[in-house]
Amino acid sequence: MVSIDEVARRAGVSTATVSRALSGRGHVSDATRERVETAAKSLGYVVSSSASSLASGRTRNIGVLVPFLDRWFFSTVLSGTASALMRRGYDITLYNLTADREQRRSIFETFLRRQRVDGVIAISIELGDEETERLRELGLPVIAIGGPNPRLSTLTVDDVAVARLATEHLIALGHRDIAHIGASPEFDIDFHIPTRRRLGFEQALADAGIPARPSLFEPADFTIEGGFRAAKQLLGRPGERPTAIFAASDEMAIGALLAARELGYRVPEDLSVVGIDGHELGEFFRLTTVDQFPLGQGERAADAILDELEAKDAGTSREEPRHLPYELIVRGTTARLEH
Amino acid sequence: MVSIDEVARRAGVSTATVSRALSGRGHVSDATRERVETAAKSLGYVVSSSASSLASGRTRNIGVLVPFLDRWFFSTVLSGTASALMRRGYDITLYNLTADREQRRSIFETFLRRQRVDGVIAISIELGDEETERLRELGLPVIAIGGPNPRLSTLTVDDVAVARLATEHLIALGHRDIAHIGASPEFDIDFHIPTRRRLGFEQALADAGIPARPSLFEPADFTIEGGFRAAKQLLGRPGERPTAIFAASDEMAIGALLAARELGYRVPEDLSVVGIDGHELGEFFRLTTVDQFPLGQGERAADAILDELEAKDAGTSREEPRHLPYELIVRGTTARLEH
């Protein structure tokens, strides 16, 4: 690997000047900069990240914490993060936080402490108190996407409002017997968001003067299969059958769609279904949903953390937690209730 | 952040001894090692990756190249890789290789040359000649999963055999009018594998003395929606209707399933469908498939590269390219052809 000395020699300057010319820190005349750049390019020189990090304390690398790699939502957010970071020249180091206590600990106590990253993005991870503390101890900028964590800068969508929006859409279409598929009240710590969605659902009903009926709630695990089973329960039960289902995720909504089909219900004539997320399959299933633009979420988180890093560098103060956009996308799975 | 000096002071030894005790390189008496470990733990010391990398040339970090982050297959492989690497104390730096020429170039010419990684895993990426060359120039161990690349160590499943297996399963069930949904012959460079799958399909037919009929081939893009459209074509066409469909991916197979349902065909009574991959939704759809255990592929790649790294360290010679396992999983979407 070619080193900075070779570039310096070739350009006829000191290594200090090469460093300054290439990093853009400090003054270098245009002529010199050009000579240095030419030399660097012709030699194929790329600064060694470890040497540079050691000397400067900057790594040009961001750590990303994800709970699941193989679920659409998370990998989509990650994808957005990755492309935004790479656009700005940053590398991305991935930490897959599973439920395994021991493994989680080692991430917080070892992996993240290797001084390999300049900042951390936590994607939809409900962190324990101690984990949050470990994260703060790192002394690095941290941005969390998802569940609002008062002790960290967060980028969140207002999940209560999102759920209200979806529910109000159904109410506006004349539905009153609206079922909800969401997380059961006593769920994993990785899910705080579902609770807020259920809350929004209940608020919307209450505002419309519709009493909440426990029989119209069915818990599921946020997968297609979970949604399928839940919908079968809701639709197969004797007595009060819902005319609409609000699922707390698109995947569950799709499951509900398939269940309805299998039971012979026509969607949206016999049953309206709305989800949340903006899943890639939504279009295919003509699913009405509240899109939360996960790709954009990832990009925003990346930009936010890099801005913070640069602001820190420049001494500027950092921004306040931002709210993420969402939008009702009406497609073919919801319709006015026919009497 | 606490440094090695503090640990050395606390343990009453030199920094050299701390380094040796903690890294396990060189001789340290048990008593000393224990004292060092206690000191390190009580101070919360973790070696600085940049300092360590700079001094030793080892980064404890593996670069992973992925074409798509948000497609099930790739994120599943990645997930396997991530967990295996983290188990062995390695970090993982993610490079999302898009189709964007310019961006790809910068990955090969800049990002990967920062000396941030000890090795590279390329997940199902068809690399251009120049890209392969850039990769080799790094002088690092490289493991490619997927499309066999004679210039790199690869871990591949025999896609021809996989496709034969799926097709032979249909033939054994009495099917002769078997359609194939796969990649069109002139596809992106990221897909070599589909071609091999088509080949296996054709071989199996030929071996059984069944003439290939172009009308029973339909190209698609490996998504559910693509499979859906392709199946609609195949099933909606006048004349020769297939009694079975072999899709080159589970996602396309699922699309085909949905299309068949929509057209009123019963699966498997009227139509058998088989896919490839072992998709997580396969179970839900009762899909017969040839599982290629993507999670395991990721783990194997990780283990292979770490083994190679350690072998290099120890001077042992490295292993030959390995073949990945696959298995026909018969579920509910294939059945004997009734006359």
Next chain:
DNA sequence: GCGGCGCATGCAAGCGCTTGCAGTATTCTG
């Protein structure tokens, strides 16, 4: 009893950069 060997440890020289400080050259200000 002595040379030789291997283990345990320390010394100190880097690894390849960045950056504070200092020295010059150049430009600006009044």
Next chain:
DNA sequence: CAGAATACTGCAAGCGCTTGCATGCGCCGC
């Protein structure tokens, strides 16, 4: 036109580790 400010560049001291070499010591074999 003097004095000050500013732009450009180089020197060299690290950044926090790792590791080759040297040292000291106890033990072995003959």
